[in-house]
Amino acid sequence: MSATKRYFIHTFGCQMNASDSMRMGEVLAQLKYVVAPTVEDADLIIVNTCSIREKAEDKMLSTLGRYRSIKVSRHAVIGVGGCVAQQEKSRLLQRAPFVDFVFGPDAIGKLPQILERVEKDRMRVVETAWMDSEHYLFPRADPETARGKVTEFVTVMKGCDNVCSFCVVPHTRGREVSRPLEEVLSEVRSLVAVGVREVTLIGQNVNSYRGGIPFAQLLRRVAETPGVERVRFTTSHPHDLSDELIEVFADQPRVAPHFHLPVQCGSDRVLARMRRDYTVEQYLERLGLLRQARPGIAVTTDIIVGFPGEDEEDFRGTLALSQAVRFESQFSFVFSPRPRTAAGLHEREWGTVPHEVKIERLERLQRLQREISAEIMRAQVGQEVEVLVEGPAKLDPSKSFGRTPENRSVSFDGDAPSGSRVLVKIHASSPNALRGSQKRVLQPVDRSCP
Numbered sequence: 001m002s003a004t005k006r007y008f009i010h011t012f013g014c015q016m017n018a019s020d021s022m023r024m025g026e027v028l029a030q031l032k033y034v035v036a037p038t039v040e041d042a043d044l045i046i047v048n049t050c051s052i053r054e055k056a057e058d059k060m061l062s063t064l065g066r067y068r069s070i071k072v073s074r075h076a077v078i079g080v081g082g083c084v085a086q087q088e089k090s091r092l093l094q095r096a097p098f099v100d101f102v103f104g105p106d107a108i109g110k111l112p113q114i115l116e117r118v119e120k121d122r123m124r125v126v127e128t129a130w131m132d133s134e135h136y137l138f139p140r141a142d143p144e145t146a147r148g149k150v151t152e153f154v155t156v157m158k159g160c161d162n163v164c165s166f167c168v169v170p171h172t173r174g175r176e177v178s179r180p181l182e183e184v185l186s187e188v189r190s191l192v193a194v195g196v197r198e199v200t201l202i203g204q205n206v207n208s209y210r211g212g213i214p215f216a217q218l219l220r221r222v223a224e225t226p227g228v229e230r231v232r233f234t235t236s237h238p239h240d241l242s243d244e245l246i247e248v249f250a251d252q253p254r255v256a257p258h259f260h261l262p263v264q265c266g267s268d269r270v271l272a273r274m275r276r277d278y279t280v281e282q283y284l285e286r287l288g289l290l291r292q293a294r295p296g297i298a299v300t301t302d303i304i305v306g307f308p309g310e311d312e313e314d315f316r317g318t319l320a321l322s323q324a325v326r327f328e329s330q331f332s333f334v335f336s337p338r339p340r341t342a343a344g345l346h347e348r349e350w351g352t353v354p355h356e357v358k359i360e361r362l363e364r365l366q367r368l369q370r371e372i373s374a375e376i377m378r379a380q381v382g383q384e385v386e387v388l389v390e391g392p393a394k395l396d397p398s399k400s401f402g403r404t405p406e407n408r409s410v411s412f413d414g415d416a417p418s419g420s421r422v423l424v425k426i427h428a429s430s431p432n433a434l435r436g437s438q439k440r441v442l443q444p445v446d447r448s449c450p
């Protein structure tokens with residue numbers, strides 16, 4: 001393999017995809033590929049796709065169309081990975097005849113063999129078999145890439161054993177596989193050694209982790225790792241919000257007071273059809289216990305609007321729930337039918353919600369959320385908050401940027417270096433961010449770290 005080959009990876013979707021792209025980069029580096037400065041310079045283009053919503057899939061197809069001309073001008077090889085690849089398999093080769101190979105998330109380790117078949121044997125390849133749990137290789141964050149970063153993601157599990165009727169993840173990511181505890185802890189230690197101070201444990205259904213100990217204990221062990229200042233995790237299912245996990249929030253201050261807990265809808269009728277396994281009352285009860293255990297905890301969520309059969313009363317339930325919980329923020333989307341899901345198959349039978357009704361409901365929900373987010377952030381004005389400094393602010397590099405334990409973004413006047421913890425007095429707010437000025441350093445950067 002020539003030493004001068006260059007690759008470009010275009011990543012769509014969630015943090016799990018970003019982590020998979022990183023793993024692809026590591027496999028390609030072993031083949032002596034280097035990163036191309038732009039897609040136009042690439043000999044190998046990989047589009048790492050997301051199929052969670054129809055829109056994401058459409059965007060992926062139009063991106064692929066743009067890359068077609070590079071294939072013609074540079075004879076670049078084009079591969080498609082991620083969830084759409086897993087879902088569409090060889091159909092994708094028919095839909096995009098210029099694509100050379102299609103590979104699922106479990107086939108990242110097979111990239112060398114795939115490329116060999118494409119380049120030497122001139123074959124178009126589809127590799128979408130699941131890998132059994134004992135042989136699954138989790139992406140390992142490269143400490144050298146993480147050097148200089150304050151916060152980093154660590155994958156602890158993949159896949160999902162639930163059957164939510166709208167969700168494509170069980171079909172595109174397979175059954176749950178948990179990463180062995182020692183592997184997680186060793187990765188955390190190697191990240192701390194290069195200066196990382198905050199880790200976010202990720203997985204499609206992270207709190208159902210079963211790598212020898214339950215998720216609550218994993219969280220505790222990571223939080224107790226010397227040098228770790230904060231631990232976060234995403235994303236969770238409400239039925240895995242155990243008493244033990246709530247206890248960790250009560251007695252381990254390094255577990256950050258932020259919980260992303262997707263509720264999806266505020267109507268029991270719709271939740272049952274979504275196969276979510278809880279009622280609104282049960283969700284509120286668990287959340288109440290969590291807030292008792294950790295007063296002031298920031299709660300964020302995901303909501304689907306216009307699920308098949310959702311009527312105005314169901315939707316008002318979602319508005320009422322949002323009012324009652326006062327989520328810090330939410331990712332809300334209109335329902336889009338996904339292939340092979342129960343809701344996709346039964347949409348008409350359950351009652352398709354007209355597009356304009358979905359959009360109107362989404363706007364009402366997002367308007368309400370903006371008001372709530374603005375109120376929560378306004379209440380911070382005049383307060384002094386703890387910020388872990390991540391570096392210069394993107395929009396104004398003369399200011400510093402960091403996050404509070406609740407995951408609120410703060411830009412501020414101050415000169416503390418990345419990795420330090422400072423106290424910031426908040427002067428102004430918007431629904432998504434706070435602005436202020438540094439009062440004092442709470443904890444300087446630990447210079448003993450290499």
Ligand code: SF4
Pocket residue numbers: 160161162163164167168169170204205237
């Ligand atoms: S728990 Fe999450 S990932 Fe699993 S099926 Fe439900 S929505 Fe999808």
